[in-house]
Amino acid sequence: MNSWNDGYFTDATYTYGYYRELSPVYMRWCLLNKGIAAPDINEDSCHCELGFGQGVSANIHAAATPGKFFGTDFNPAHAAQAQKLAEASGADANFFEDSFEEFANRDDLPQFDSIGFQGVWSWVSAENRRHMLEVARRHLKSGGMVYNSYNCLPGWAPTAPIRELLTLYDKNFHGNGDINERVQAALKFVGEMLDAEPAYVKLAPTFQSTFEQLKKQNPHYIAHEYLNLDWDLMYFSDVAQLSQEAKLDFATTAMPIEGEIFHLPQKAKDFLSKINDALVREQIQDYFINRNFRKDLYVRGLRRIPNAEAQEKILSTRYVLMTPAAEVPLTFNTSLGILRLSEDAYRPLINHLAADNFRPKNLLKFRSKVNATLEVIRVLILTGHVMPCQSEAAAELVTESCDRLNAHLCERAKFEEAISFLASPLIGGGVNVNRFKQLFLAQYKGGVKAADKLADTVQKLLSRQGQRILFNGKALDTPEKTTEHLRTLAERFLTIDLPILKALMIV
Ligand SMILES: C[S@@+](CC[C@H](N)C(=O)[O-])C[C@H]1O[C@@H](n2cnc3c(N)ncnc32)[C@H](O)[C@@H]1O
Structure with missing residues (x-):
């Protein structure tokens, strides 16, 4: 335990995730999509992220968004990692090691166009939540955007005791030592308790399946998610009310559309449509779709724009397809079931975006069928x-x-599989590019364009490091099998991935 950590778990660093919702370009689009005015993003803009963890999102956005980027995380290992990445990109990024309280009180910050806090709100004390809002109150421009994601009620209600059990065990029987051992010991304890069939589990049918999913997660993620001193579940309406104190109006979720809404029976839609107060309706909707995690966008001074203007902006925005057209599934899973999409409605637009080697395109030619x-x-x-x-x-x-930044990340991929994202200038955000693709990409940029050669170099690199590839759950145990597998990946990289990476301006 340290004295600076305010009960936050700091015995291990966080995972290397990327979150598109923190991208100012994406936040802006989500607001326009709901007919809400959003700040322009240009070289005069300033953006900020609080509690940036390993700084993957913060650095990708600092590199891929014009203007200045700021952020803080009080864990010195996180701040150092974020600063290192910023040095590599040369972006105008200013990453501090301040606590939220210290950061709120700085007098050398500009006014921000956007502030993001991803995965922080539920895991810090009420006092620190107030400091986060104070950053917005003091340092967000009028009309600026705030993204906040958090665990919410009622969705968490039946399974929240999992967390209590893990911390109860950790606090009383473990509490220090190797993080993997601590997490495994706490999981083992809860697993054994479930085998003994406590009555509570019969009342909460999702308890067991949630626990099974949890066991598959990275131990560092589990530690940060469950072993903090603070872990507060809140209702949307309470968060919205608190945010008002920082002059933040709830605008929309950072979801373009709620997939679950398609599954709601007509009587649920009728019930919701009768609720005139938008905040109450948003809260009640969480009961209908059983939401346990929210991704919310707030604006300091919400202004609606005319519907026709919003539609024009959305249609004239350029879009990029990031999956080969034939691989875009016409089904998707929502928490309420599988949604089937119509071939006739979806294919023309997918094909339009795939045409001309995925060149980004606006949707103006579909204006006659706007809805x-x-x-x-x-x-x-x-x-x-x-x-x-x-x-x-x-x-x-x-x-x-x-x-x-991308060259630095691809260089790191030679030694570890930590950050599987690269920055796209086109979208102002990150794109999932795994370690092998990063290794192929670095070689391709250096002039190697044949699949055999790409595969051979990666095989030699892995062999020097004594690493083996897992394929279908089994380690590939000879250089020949490894090279063969890598050649298949390299061929796919050259034919399928490369055109998309080029369209995204990553190559
Ligand atoms: C769950 S992690 C999320 C990290 C990152 N946003 C992500 O989603 O990958 C929460 C982060 O907030 C930081 N943090 C927690 N309390 C803080 C405080 N009072 N001041 C500054 N940073 C804090 C932690 O060090 C940690 O990196």
Whole structure:
């Protein structure tokens, strides 16, 4: 335990996740999508992230968004890691090791266009939540955006005791030592307790399956999620009310559309539509879709724009398809079941975006079917197959910083599989690119364009490090099998991934 950590878990560093919802370009699009005015993003903009963890999102956004980027995380290992990445990109990034309280009180900060806190709110004390809001109250521009994600009620109600059990065990029987051992010991204890069939589990049928899913997670994630002193579940309406104190109006979720809404029976839709107060309706909706995690966008001074103007902005935005057209599934899973999409409605738009080697395109040619088109593009963005792009001028401004960050990340991939994302100047955000693809990409940029050679170099690198590839759960145990497998991956990289990476301006 340290004295600076305010009960936050600091015995191990956090995972290397990337979250598109923290991207100012994406936040802006989500607001326009709901007819809400949003700040322009250009070289005069300033953005901020609180509690940036390993700084993957913060650095990708600092590199891929014009303007200045700020952030803080009081864990010195996190701040050092974020600063190292910023040095590599050369972006105008200013990452501090301040606590939220110290950061709120700084007098050398600009006014921000956006502030993001991803996965922080539920895991810190009420006092620290107040400090986070104080950052927004003091340092957010009028009209600026705030993204906040958190565990919420009622969705967590039946399974919240899992967390109590893990911390109860950890506090009383373990509490220090190797983090993997601590997490495994606490999980083992809860597993043994469930085998003894406590009556509570009969009342909470999702308890067992949630626990089974939890066991598969990274121990560092489990430690940060469950072993903190603070872990507060809140209702949406309480968060919205607190946020008002910092002059923040709830705008929308950072979801283009709620997939679950498609499954709601008509009587549920009728009931919701009768609730006139938008905040009450939003809260009641959480009961209907049983939401346990919220991704919310707030605005300091919400202004609606005319519907026609919002539609025009959304249709004239450029979009990029990030999955090969033939691989975009016409089904997707929501927490309430599988949603089937219509071939006739979806294929024309998917094919339009795939044409001309995935070159980003606006949707103006679909203007005559605007409502259907908006629904399709929202679902494709929700499912992660399409992303809205920033302006050509903005993308040009950030190309070099993205190139430098990406080159650094690809170089690191030679030694570890830590950060599986690269920065795209086109979308102003991150794209999932795994270690092998990063290794192929670095070679491709260096002039190697044959699958055999790409595969051979990676095979030699893995062999020097004594690493083996797991394929279908089994380690590939000879250099020949490894090279063969890598050649298949390299061929796919050259034919399928590369055109998309080029469209995203990563190559
Ligand atoms: C659950 S992690 C989330 C990290 C990152 N946002 C992500 O989602 O990958 C919460 C982060 O907040 C930081 N943090 C917690 N309390 C803090 C405080 N009072 N001041 C500054 N940082 C804090 C922790 O060090 C940690 O990196």
